[in-house]
Amino acid sequence: MNFWLRIWRQRDAKFRGKLVKYEVRDISPDTSFLEMLDILNENLLRAGEEPVAFDSDCREGICGTCSLTVNGEAHGPDHPGAVCELYMRKFRDGETITIEPFRVGSFPIVKDLVVDRSALDRIVQAGGFISARAGSAPEANSILIPKHDVDLAMEAAACIGCGACAAACPNGSAMLFAAAKVSHLSSLPQGGPERERRVLKMVRAMDAEKFGNCTNTYECEAVCPAKISASFIAKLNREYASAQFRQRLGE
C-alpha cells in the first residue's frame, strides 16, 4: 500500500511547527502504524533528513507512551486501542493521513510528535495512592472484597495514563484520568481512610495544571484505549461533592 503523510514537525517548544508532507510506498497491510513511521524514518535517514521524533515503548498498548493524533482522532480510527495497536489494514491504499501530537495546553510539545505529560504524574503525586508502608500490611485474605467491587476497581485501574482523554476533550480536561484513579482506590476498602483527602487534592492538582473542566461531551470515553467508562467521572463528582461537603461541615 502507498500513503501520503502530513506530519507535524516542530523543532522544540519555542519554534513554530508546521505540517510537512511525506510519501511512503510498498507498505504491507500487516504493518503497524508505528512500524510504518519507522519505515519513513529509515527512508528519511538514508536521504540525509532528520527523522520524525515520536514516542513509543511497549508497542502492545499497555505502557501508554505512544501519543499520536491521527486524522484528528487521538490514537487514530481503531478504538479501543493505543496508536501502537493500529494496523495499516485500517486505511485505504493511497490515502492521505494527517499525524499530529496530542494537543492539550497542559501537554507542551517537546519536539515533532512528542509531548510532555508530566502533569499527569503530578496529579497522582497529589494523592493518587494508598499510603501502605512496606512491612505493615496485614494478611491478604483478612481483607474481604466483594467480587463486584474489585471488578469495578479493576475496570478503573486499567487506565494506561496516555492522556488521550485530555487530547480528545474540547476543554482539554483530564477528568477521565483523575476519575479512573479516584474510582479505583475508593471502590476498595483499603482506600477508605484517605478517600476524601485524595479526591480533594487530586482535583486541586488538576486545576493547578490548567486542565479544563468536564462538560459531558464523552469524547474521552470514545478514544480511551483502556475502555474507561465516562460514568467514573460521575463517581468522581460524587466523591468530590461529598468530600467537600464534609470538609465544610468541619468533619
Next chain:
Amino acid sequence: MIGTLDPKIPPGPLDQKWRNHQDHSRLVNPNNRRKLEIIVVGSGLAGGSAAATLGELGYRVKCFCFQDSPRRAHSIAAQGGINAAKNYQNDGDSVYRLFYDTIKGGDFRSREANVYRLAEIANNIIDQCVAQGVPFAREYSGYLANRSFGGAQVSRTFYARGQTGQQLLLGCYQALCRQVASGTVGMFPYTEMLDLVIVNGQAKGIVTRNLRSGKMERHAADAVVLASGGYGNVFYLSTNARGSNVTATYRAYKRGALFANPSFTQIHPTCIPVSGDYQSKLTLMSESLRNDGRVWVPKRKEDRFKAPSEISEGERDYYLERKYPSYGNLAPRDISSRAAKEVCDEGRGVGPGGRGVYLDFADSIKRFGVETIRERYGNLFDVYKKITGEDAYKVPMRIYPAVHYTMGGLWVDYDLMSNVPGLFVIGEANFSDHGANRLGASALMQGLVDGYFVLPNTLPNYLAGQMGKRPSPESPEFEQAEQSVRARLEKLLKVNGTRSADSFHRQLGLLLWDKCGMSRNEQGLREALRKIPELRAEFWRDVRVPGREEDYNQSLERAGRVADFLEFAELMCIDALERDESAGAHFREEHQTSDGEALRDDESHAAVFAWEFQGDGQPPKLYREQLHFETVHLAQRSYK
C-alpha cells in the same frame, strides 16, 4: 586462570538463613538515613519498589528512568500473574514447594539460599500489594482467586485479569509518587545512565544524559542500585519494549562488575508469530492461556496448509500432552518452546513460513462457555485480533516462541551487592534467582521481593560504614567518566555513514536468533563469534546518526544502545560456548538425552559463570561460583 567468587551466604539451616542474617546485619539510625543518598536506576517493579521503600525509610533517593514517566517501565507489560505459596487452594503448596519448583524449573543452576528467601518473602508481597489497592481477582466470597502456571502442579498464581504487571507496577508507582510528593525521592524521567563512577573501588555515582535536552549530568551518591531490567532486545525482536536495553548493566560491567550467565535467555513459547521483516517487536500471549488452551500441530506435514477445522481430532498431534502427560500444556517454558521448534523443524508448523503452532480453545469453550473464556482472557483475544485480524474464539490462535526474559545479569552476592562494593543489582538486571530458566509468574515476584523487602534490609549493611564518604561530583573520577561518555557520543555522530543503527541491530538479532537462540552448538557459536566483531566494525564504519548531541535526538539514543548490544552479544556467545552442557533454556545440541531433553553436566558445570571485562578487544576473564546444593537433590528434570 579461573577466579572464584564468594556469594557470602549466611550460615545456618536453609529456612533460617534470612532471619539470622537480618538479626546480625548492621543498621543505619533513622537520623543518619537522611544524610545518605542512594541512586536507583530504573523504575519498574524492582527499581520502583526499592526507591519507594528506601524513601519511606528516610534515605534520600534519586530514581532514574529513560521513559517519560516511571509508570511506563516495561514491568507494566507482564500479563499472567505473580506466584506466592499462600496455599489458599489447599492443594499442597508450601514455601518449600515454591522454592523447589523454582530451583528445579531453573534446572539446578541457581543458588539455594537466594531462591529460598524469594519463596519465603513472596507471601508478604501479596499482602503488601493488596494493602496498596492492587485489584487482584477474587472469588464471589471476596477471597483471593488463583490460577495455575507452567512448571507447577499447584495453583499459586495471583492475577489481575491479563494485566497483573500493570496493576503491580501502578501499585509501586503510586507508592513512589507518594515519596516524590513527600520529598524523599527525586524522580529523573527521560534520563539515561551512561556510565558508572567508581571512587576508591566503590560505586559512588553515575553519569547520565537527559534525553530531552541532551545535557550530561553527574550524580554522586553513597550507593548505586541498578534495576535496569534485562537485555532480551539484543535479539532485536523480542517481547521487550523498544527502549529496553543493556546499557546500564553493560557500562557497569565495563567498570568492573561481573556479568553472570549472559547466555541464559528465555524464549517464551506463546507469542504471536513474526509476520514480516518490517516488524519492530513481538507480542506475548500470556502463559496463562495454556491453562485452557491446547497446543497442537497436524500429524502429517501435508495437512499444514489445511484450515484447522478441516483437520480431524485423530489427525492432530497434541504434542505437549503426548510427550509430558503429567504437566501437559503446562510444561515449563524452555521445554514447550523447544517442542514447538522441533515440530516446526519437522515441517509440521502452521501459518506463513511454517513457523507456528495452534493454541486451541475450542474444548474449553465447549466446557465453560464463551463468556467464561472471555472473562478470563478477553483482553488477550482482543490483542490477538488487532495484530493478526483473526478471531481466536472461532479459529485457534497461532503462536511461536519469542525472546522474552533474561535470567543472566550482573553477578550479586546474597545481599544483592555486585563484586563492586556499593553497587547493588536487583530484579531482572541481576542473575540470581532463576538459574537457567525462569518459571512463569516468578519475574514479578522477584522484582518486588528484591525491591520491597530484600534490598531495604541488606543495603544498610553496606551503608552503615559509608557515612560521610560521598565524593564530590567534581572529583576526577566523575570528570573522567563524563569525558569518556562524551567522546563516545561524538564518535557516533562523526561516523556519518549510510546505514541506520536499527539496520545493524536487526542484522545482529537475526545472527543471534540463529546461532545463540533456542538451540546452540559449538560450530554455530564460533561462527557468531567471528561475525559479531565484523558487524561491529562495520557499524563503526558505516552507521549514520543525524542531529546533534545537545538536543532531543532519538537516533543518537538508539545508536548508543545498539553499540552496546554489539559488544554484549559477543559476551553472550562466549558464555554459551564455555557452558559445555545443556541446562534449561541453554540447549547445546551436543548435550541431549536420547529423547531430546537438556542434558546437564553437574560434575563440572554446577556453577555460575561470571565474566570480568579485561579491556576492549581482550577476552573476558571467567570467575566461577560453585553451586552447593545442601537441601535439594540434583535430578534430571522431568515433567513427563
